[in-house]
Amino acid sequence: MTDRDLFAPHVADWADDPLGAFDTWLAGRRGRGAAAQHGLRASSATVYRAQWSAFVRHLARPPRTPLTQVGEADISRYLAGLTHENRAQRARIRTLIERVLEDVYRVQAGSGTPNPARRALLAPSLDWKAVRGNRPTPFLAAPALAHLWQSLCATPMVAQPFGQWKGARDVALVVAYLGAGLKVGDSLRLTVNCINVDASWINVTPDDSHYPYRAPLLPEARPVLARWLAVRREAGTLGALLFPGGLDGRPMHGVTALRAVRTVAACAAPAHAHAPRLSPQTLRNTYAATLLAQGETDLALCAALGFAEVLSASRLRAAWQAWQAQSATPASVSPGP
Numbered sequence: 001m002t003d004r005d006l007f008a009p010h011v012a013d014w015a016d017d018p019l020g021a022f023d024t025w026l027a028g029r030r031g032r033g034a035a036a037q038h039g040l041r042a043s044s045a046t047v048y049r050a051q052w053s054a055f056v057r058h059l060a061r062p063p064r065t066p067l068t069q070v071g072e073a074d075i076s077r078y079l080a081g082l083t084h085e086n087r088a089q090r091a092r093i094r095t096l097i098e099r100v101l102e103d104v105y106r107v108q109a110g111s112g113t114p115n116p117a118r119r120a121l122l123a124p125s126l127d128w129k130a131v132r133g134n135r136p137t138p139f140l141a142a143p144a145l146a147h148l149w150q151s152l153c154a155t156p157m158v159a160q161p162f163g164q165w166k167g168a169r170d171v172a173l174v175v176a177y178l179g180a181g182l183k184v185g186d187s188l189r190l191t192v193n194c195i196n197v198d199a200s201w202i203n204v205t206p207d208d209s210h211y212p213y214r215a216p217l218l219p220e221a222r223p224v225l226a227r228w229l230a231v232r233r234e235a236g237t238l239g240a241l242l243f244p245g246g247l248d249g250r251p252m253h254g255v256t257a258l259r260a261v262r263t264v265a266a267c268a269a270p271a272h273a274h275a276p277r278l279s280p281q282t283l284r285n286t287y288a289a290t291l292l293a294q295g296e297t298d299l300a301l302c303a304a305l306g307f308a309e310v311l312s313a314s315r316l317r318a319a320w321q322a323w324q325a326q327s328a329t330p331a332s333v334s335p336g337p
Contacts, residue, residue: 014104018056018067022049025103051093052100068104137319140278140286141327148178149220151268157227165235165247170260172228173243176202177261177280179221181287181305184257184280190242197226204306213306218290289320 013021026048029040040048058078059065065074075097079090140148152175157168176182182190186204194203200222205212217225232242239249245256257280265278284305291301298313307313 015066015068018059019053022052022056022100025100048096051096055093055097070101137285137316137323138279138282139289139320139323140282145286148265148268152178152224152264153220155267157231160235165231165237168228168231169243170264172225173257173260174264174283175221175224175228176243177283178287179218179224180215181284182215182280183284184254186306187243187280188241188252188254188257191240192229192232192242193240195225195229195242197222197229206306211306211308213303215306216304218287285316285320288316289323292317292320 013024026040026045055078056067058081059067059070059074075094079094082090082093085093152171155167155171157171158164173187176187176190177184180202182202182204183206186206189207190202190204196202197217200217200219202215202217203212204215235247237244237247237249241249241251243252243257244250245252261278261280261283288301288305291304296304298310298317301307301313301316302310305313305316
């Protein structure tokens with residue numbers, strides 16, 4: 001038993017004094033990065049304490065709800081009633097509640113009770129998410145996806161002149177988002193030794209994480225990326241970046257990547273209808289939808305996209321299922337090879 005377990009609040013502590021129990025619980029938390037060795041910063045602790053206190057006050061209002069009996073409806077009702085917080089802020093508050101309740105239920109005798117905060121997160125239709133300005137997680141519908149893949153696979157790649165080299169690079173970049181689920185920042189840091197087309201994977205080391213991961217390549221992506229590697233080599237491209245900004249090997253800007261996606265999409269009828277709103281994130285989401293439609297588990301999705309927590313994969317699955325329910329088109333799946 002660790003010191004943290006020894007001094008952690010018991011269920012009775014949470015029931016009798018949820019604020020005091022929270023202070024004890026908070027004292028055992030650690031910060032991020034360099035602060036991990038010194039606990040939470042005072043400013044962060046103050047914010048968390050204020051958020052928790054507001055939730056406890058809400059539970060104390062008639063009809064009073066004991067903390068150990070909180071349900072997902074209580075959490076959703078509280079979040080939906082917040083008037084000054086946007087969706088992202090509400091999500092952070094829900095995350096705090098979830099983490100506290102995880103410990104409450106962990107120590108509760110005969111627990112086995114699902115964490116209501118987690119269930120509140122996964123239910124996509126709850127009112128607390130309905131904040132003006134928020135849009136559902138976007139995916140590319142199956143017909144447009146099929147046409148986009150057909151266009152990407154049929155686009156010729158030529159090493160010279162520069163305009164054709166650039167076009168080949170842009171097509172390959174779009175394939176990296178759609179066929180490997182890469183983030184923009186990660187794609188622009190990749191080097192040629194990160195990709196193994198024959199073995200069907202790309203090694204990714206996120207800039208904000210110490211946990212590299214291996215992104216599986218969809219079958220349609222492999223020949224396109226193999227052609228790009230050949231074009232890149234034949235053109236005498238300098239440097240090691242997989243997707244450089246020019247033949248001289250300079251880094252590409254993130255805005256250029258966004259333009260590349262929209263330019264390539266505009267050339268792929270009828271996917272061009274989506275070009276104004278198509279983004280690398282939509283392509284990454286669609287890659288995830290392809291894996292989900294193939295029956296991949298949340299754990300496998302977590303590994304393929306480099307998520308730090310399986311909960312992120314569960315959230316994406318819930319968004320995809322909500323999109324399916326609202327869409328008149330079938331689920332997003334990639335065409336056969």
